[in-house]
Amino acid sequence: xxxxxxxxxxxxxxxxxxxxxxxxxxxxxxxxxxxxxxxxxxxxxxxxxxxxxxxxxxxxxxxxxxxxxxxxxxxxxxxxxxxxxxxxxxxxxxxxxxxxxxxxxxxxxxxxxxxxxxxxxxxxxxxxxxxxxxxxxxxxxxxxxxxxxxxxxxxxxxxxxxxxxxxxxxxxxxxxxxxxxxxxxxxxxxxxxxxxxxxxxxxxxxxxxxxxxxxxxxxxxxxxxxxxxxxxxxxxxxxxxxxxxxxxxxxxxxxxxxxxxxxxxxxxxxxxxxxxxxxxxxxxxxxxxxxxxxxxxxxxxxxxxxxxxxxxxxxxxxxxxxxxxxxxxxxxxxxxxxxxxxxxxxxxxxxxxxxxxxxxxxxxxxxxxxxxxxxxxxxxxxxxxxxxxxxxxxxxxxxxxxxxxxxxxxxxxxxxxxxxxxxxxxxxxxxxxxxxxxxxxxxxxxx
Amino acid sequence: xxxxxxxxxxxxxxxxxxxxxxxxxxxxxxxxxxxxxxxxxxxxxxxxxxxxxxxxxxxxxxxxxxxxxxxxxxxxxxxxxxxxxxxxxxxxxxxxxxxxxxxxxxxxxxxxxxxxxxxxxxxxxxxxxxxxxxxxxxxxxxxxxxxxxxxxxxxxxxxxxxxxxxxxxxxxxxxxxxxxxxxxxxxxxxxxxxxxxxxxxxxxxxxxxxxxxxxxxxxxxxxxxxxxxxxxxxxxxxxxxxxxxxxxxxxxxxxxxxxxxxxxxxxxxxxxxxxxxxxxxxxxxxxxxxxxxxxxxxxxxxxxxxxxxxxxxxxxxxxxxxxxxxxxxxxxxxxxxxxxxxxxxxxxxxxxxxxxxxxxxxxxxxxxxxxxxxxxxxxxxxxxxxxxxxxxxxxxxxxxxxxxxxxxxxxxxxxxxxxxxxxxxxxxxxxxxxxxxxxxxxxxxxxxxxxxxxxxxxxxxxxxxxxxxxxxxxxxxxxxxxxxxxxxxxxxxxxxxxxxxxxxxxxxxxxxxxxxxxxx
Numbered sequence: 003x004x005x006x007x008x009x010x011x012x013x014x015x016x017x018x019x020x021x022x023x024x025x026x027x028x029x030x031x032x033x034x035x036x037x038x039x040x041x042x043x044x045x046x047x048x049x050x051x052x053x054x055x056x057x058x059x060x061x062x063x064x065x066x067x068x069x070x071x072x073x074x075x076x077x078x079x080x081x082x083x084x085x086x087x088x089x090x091x092x093x094x095x096x097x098x099x100x101x102x103x104x105x106x107x108x109x110x111x112x113x114x115x116x117x118x119x120x121x122x123x124x125x126x127x128x129x130x131x132x133x134x135x136x137x138x139x140x141x142x143x144x145x146x147x148x149x150x151x152x153x154x155x156x157x158x159x160x161x162x163x164x165x166x167x168x169x170x171x172x173x174x175x176x177x178x179x180x181x182x183x184x185x186x187x188x189x190x191x192x193x194x195x196x197x198x199x200x201x202x203x204x205x206x207x208x209x210x211x212x213x214x215x216x217x218x219x220x221x222x223x224x225x226x227x228x229x230x231x232x233x234x235x236x237x238x239x240x241x242x243x244x245x246x247x248x249x250x251x252x253x254x255x256x257x258x259x260x261x262x263x264x265x266x267x268x269x270x271x272x273x274x275x276x277x278x279x280x281x282x283x284x285x286x287x288x289x290x291x292x293x294x295x296x297x298x299x300x301x302x303x304x305x306x307x308x309x310x311x312x313x314x315x316x317x318x319x320x321x322x323x324x325x326x327x328x329x330x331x332x333x334x335x336x337x338x339x340x341x342x343x344x345x346x347x348x349x350x351x352x353x354x355x356x357x358x359x360x361x362x363x364x365x366x367x368x369x370x371x372x373x374x375x376x377x378x379x380x381x382x383x384x385x386x387x388x389x390x391x392x393x394x395x396x397x398x399x400x401x402x403x404x405x406x407x408x409x410x411x412x413x414x415x416x417x418x419x420x421x422x423x424x425x426x427x428x429x430x431x432x433x434x435x436x437x438x439x440x441x442x443x444x445x446x447x448x449x
Numbered sequence: 450x451x452x453x454x455x456x457x458x459x460x461x462x463x464x465x466x467x468x469x470x471x472x473x474x475x476x477x478x479x480x481x482x483x484x485x486x487x488x489x490x491x492x493x494x495x496x497x498x499x500x501x502x503x504x505x506x507x508x509x510x511x512x513x514x515x516x517x518x519x520x521x522x523x524x525x526x527x528x529x530x531x532x533x534x535x536x537x538x539x540x541x542x543x544x545x546x547x548x549x550x551x552x553x554x555x556x557x558x559x560x561x562x563x564x565x566x567x568x569x570x571x572x573x574x575x576x577x578x579x580x581x582x583x584x585x586x587x588x589x590x591x592x593x594x595x596x597x598x599x600x601x602x603x604x605x606x607x608x609x610x611x612x613x614x615x616x617x618x619x620x621x622x623x624x625x626x627x628x629x630x631x632x633x634x635x636x637x638x639x640x641x642x643x644x645x646x647x648x649x650x651x652x653x654x655x656x657x658x659x660x661x662x663x664x665x666x667x668x669x670x671x672x673x674x675x676x677x678x679x680x681x682x683x684x685x686x687x688x689x690x691x692x693x694x695x696x697x698x699x700x701x702x703x704x705x706x707x708x709x710x711x712x713x714x715x716x717x718x719x720x721x722x723x724x725x726x727x728x729x730x731x732x733x734x735x736x737x738x739x740x741x742x743x744x745x746x747x748x749x750x751x752x753x754x755x756x757x758x759x760x761x762x763x764x765x766x767x768x769x770x771x772x773x774x775x776x777x778x779x780x781x782x783x784x785x786x787x788x789x790x791x792x793x794x795x796x797x798x799x800x801x802x803x804x805x806x807x808x809x810x811x812x813x814x815x816x817x818x819x820x821x822x823x824x825x826x827x828x829x830x831x832x833x834x835x836x837x838x839x840x841x842x843x844x845x846x847x848x849x850x851x852x853x854x855x856x857x858x859x860x861x862x863x864x865x866x867x868x869x870x871x872x873x874x875x876x877x878x879x880x881x882x883x884x885x886x887x888x889x890x891x892x893x894x895x896x897x898x899x900x901x902x903x904x905x906x907x908x909x910x911x912x913x914x915x916x917x918x919x920x921x922x923x924x925x926x927x928x929x930x931x932x933x934x935x936x937x938x939x940x941x942x943x944x945x946x947x948x949x950x951x952x953x954x955x956x957x958x959x960x961x962x963x964x965x966x967x968x969x
Contacts, residue, residue: 003818003822003825005817005818005822005905006822006825006829006904007906007907007910008829008833008907015908016833016835016836019836020835020838025831028831028835028852029695031695031852032723032727033697033699035700035731036727036732037726037727038726038728038824041725041820041821041823042725042728042820044815045816045820046821047817047818047819047821047822048819053559053816053817054563057809057812057813058568060569060583060590061567061568063568063582064568064569064572064583064584065572065581066568066571066572067571067572067573072576076575077574077800077801078575084496084524086495088565090528092561094541095536095539095540096750097540097556097561097748098540098541098542098546098553098556098749099538099546099749099750100546100751101752103548103887104539104875104884105942105945105947106879106940106941106942106944107537107539107937108537108539109537109538110534110535110536111538111752113482113484113534113537114534115751116956116957119956119957120486120958121519123957124518130957131957134753136610136613136753137799137800139799139800140609140798147652165800167800170787170796170797171800173796174795174796174798177796178620178653179652180654218511219511220510220511246513246517247505247512247513248508249511249512249514250517253513253515269570269571270572270573271570271805271806272569272573272574272801272802272805273574274574274609274754274799274801274802274803274806274807275754275807277754287954287956295956296950296951296955298945298946299945299946299949300461300943300944300945301943301944301945301946304474304942304943308945310458310947310954312458313951316644316645317643317644318644319644320647320648321647321650321657325652326612326648326652327613328610328611328612328644329611329612329740329753329754330610331752331754332752332753332754333748333751333753333754334750334753336751343485343520343521343522343530344495344496344524344527345519346491346493346519346522347491347517347518347519347521348492348493348521349494349498350517350519351517352494352501355501355505356501358501358503358505359501359503363502363503380507380508380511398579401579401580406576406580413575413785416786
């Protein structure tokens with residue numbers, strides 16, 4: 003077997019050194035009744051060629067985003083990732099290392115995490131960021147738990163513009179933590195509606211911008227209302243590139259930002275692995291979940307980096323930890339920080355402007371299709387449109403013609419009564435031709 | 450999952466001999482590399498993009514005006530920066546990485562190639578399922594392998610790491626109790642458990658109570674029996690446990706737990722020791738997470754991403770989180786909502802469907818090994834650990850007798866009187882070119898050193914490792930305390946001041962304060 007270096011002779015010699023008659027002697031503590039006598043009923047080992055053949059056959063049964071017109075967004079976005087990003091993250095020293103428990107021989111990881119934390123803080127307009135969460139949705143759920151710890155209040159208000167998967171992820175944790183969730187009805191432009199629900203029992207308000215319908219909002223007034231009532235504002239962003247064009251959550255008064263970083267560095271990957279961005283104010287740092295990298299010096303006074311404030315974490319605090327998270331999303335954080343370093347402020351602003359311009363083209367083009375209405379007024383790179391027919395059926399019809407038209411909102415929230423709403427995203431990868439093909443296919447399907 | 454130390458940040462006590470100092474901070478192949486914020490690239494970009502053909506006037510006052518503060522690098526500068534940083538990391542591909550409880554095995558590159566096939570990497574989680582049949586087939590195939598290897602009837606794939614899997618398992622257990630109207634309050638966890646176990650139990654709203662350990666490093670069954678009661682929801686037991694030992698009484702532990710109406714959650718972090726040899730279902734397990742990044746070799750990536758699918762008993766299966774793959778007349782489907790036919794589900798753990806990129810790698814690994822190869826994995830992992838234990842036991846002291854499973858545990862008894870601590874010993878290993886073992890974990894053993902070689906180390910590499918440890922041990926016993934207190938001398942940096950980092954946290958780069966012209 004190509005991954006196992008021991009030979010039969012090695013095994014025999016090693017058993018001799020151990021003083022065991024055979025390998026079974028080393029498994030003597032396993033109850034005999036539970037020992038399998040031979041291999042389980044699964045195929046035997048295969049060579050690279052056979053594995054590649056089998057998996058490639060599965061891969062070929064999927065329609066890739068790059069094959070033709072493609073407009074899915076709703077929390078995962080197709081962007082171009084520079085070739086050097088994937089090259090660097092496959093360096094052995096990054097790919098095959100682990101959590102930097104021994105900082106003297108993990109400065110590579112620790113320094114890029116420190117750079118990542120600084121970039122995330124700058125991007126979100128916050129004072130501090132951690133070294134990553136699993137993804138945006140789990141970051142949002144952790145943010146609600148953190149707000150509950152800080153305010154010791156029982157209720158979280160979720161806006162109707164919050165991605166339904168995020169709302170459900172939050173609800174799962176809130177249920178067992180004893181946090182009451184008030185989830186407002188889905189609406190295209192609903193962020194401001196949360197204000198009327200804020201009261202003295204409110205731990206936090208969770209709003210999303212751009213929201214799941216693509217609506218970009220200024221949430222400053224929501225922050226003011228939350229703070230006046232002693233509650234925290236959590237701002238969710240599922241499209242990190244939007245932060246290159248839109249006012250940052252920090253500028254608008256956010257206390258915690260929970261964002262999906264997939265757009266920068268990670269591909270679509272059918273939903274994972276992605277990278278959760280988590281940022282907050284300096285005064286809340288000790289209530290944060292997850293790993294934090296900090297600057298220090300070594301015995302010779304040279305600058306170096308270490309994991310710090312670990313007394314928040316499970317391996318030290320056990321049942322009193324701020325979270326149970328351990329392994330997070332290190333390599334995706336590396337891809338994020340490399341891609342963002344390549345972009346720089348100049349490139350990120352250009353990329354964001356380009357995405358916005360493409361979405362304007364898309365909105366204008368769809369606006370001319372009879373019986374289709376563009377529902378999102380102010381958007382970044384994603385819009386919701388109203389169709390005269392169930393969106394899921396239209397999407398299926400167009401898929402048959404090689405056009406992936408977007409995400410029917412009913413797929414995310416079947417009970418919202420918005421079956422005719424379709425979510426579409428455009429990015430720098432979307433061409434004029436893609437938009438023309440979609441528009442004409444939609445006209446045909448609705449005719 | 451391993452521990453840095455007993456919990457208190459450490460700082461260098463003394464710095465005898467700073468070694469050779471260069472004039473620039475560079476050292477041979479190691480460059481003194483600054484932060485990206487110190488490279489003066491505020492106006493640069495390494496990505497060429499076309500000019501947008503439309504403006505953003507429609508966004509009005511939503512537009513970000515102030516500078517963001519992000520530097521840019523051209524591609525050559527970026528390559529240099531990250532390659533220079535990479536050279537300051539230890540990695541599996543450099544040498545044995547014996548972190549106990551972390552299963553740092555070789556990461557086959559075929560798996561990387563497979564995960565990058567556009568048919569897996571360039572598909573969207575919400576594109577029509579009719580256009581992603583191959584992805585669902587891959588998930589179903591992975592699920593079949595995991596169920597067959599564990600003997601369990603169901604698996605929830607979506608948890609994103611081991612701790613997330615623990616959360617999934619305990620949420621299912623809590624939902625099962627709630628469905629019976631039997632809210633329970635406590636979860637029992639051995640003292641030797643990973644920190645994630647008590648943290649997860651507390652996260653799910655349970656009080657955590659510790660189970661004592663016997664003198665031979667295993668769960669004290671009498672103590673467990675005494676603590677089980679009508680308010681115990683579950684026990685969380687790692688098997689093989691964190692001392693590297695198989696729980697001999699595991700079947701009895703499961704029987705007692707079930708008799709008390711509680712569930713047996715097994716932490717599957719150490720599944721590598723028994724994969725293909727023992728099915729957790731045959732031990733009485735109700736739920737267990739499998740770290741795909743440990744047993745099934747998806748890369749650890751400097752701290753993730755991982756994946757932690759959870760296998761479930763028939764009784765717990767109906768409480769599993771959405772989504773799951775379904776079979777219909779038109780092919781495979783996805784049930785994405787906890788309502789309707791899936792009404793008992795505890796809900797959703799995360800957006801979308803979990804770590805697809807990790808599923809592909811893990812399945813590629815499993816298919817490569819096959820049922821025969823996976824069995825050999827467990828046998829070689831156990832053989833290698835016992836070989837390490839046998840080679841070192843003459844000098845280092847092992848707290849527990851008898852064969853170990855996939856990791857060899859030592860305490861610091863043998864260092865008594867030398868003036869050298871476990872931490873010092875670990876740092877001296879760095880000078881010899883090795884990554885230290887897991888230190889000070891499990892907590893039940895004084896000055897613990899937990900060594901997990903894994904099955905992908907050759908006999909020659911293990912011999913080289915053991916000889917280095919024996920030489921260091923001899924130096925410690927010969928009174929060469931300075932060698933240890935000053936260590937590491939040969940690493941990119943010497944010991945770091947963790948106390949300073951924690952006392953005055955600097956968690957991000959900030960521009961230097963402007964130098965005042967009229968400074969006094």
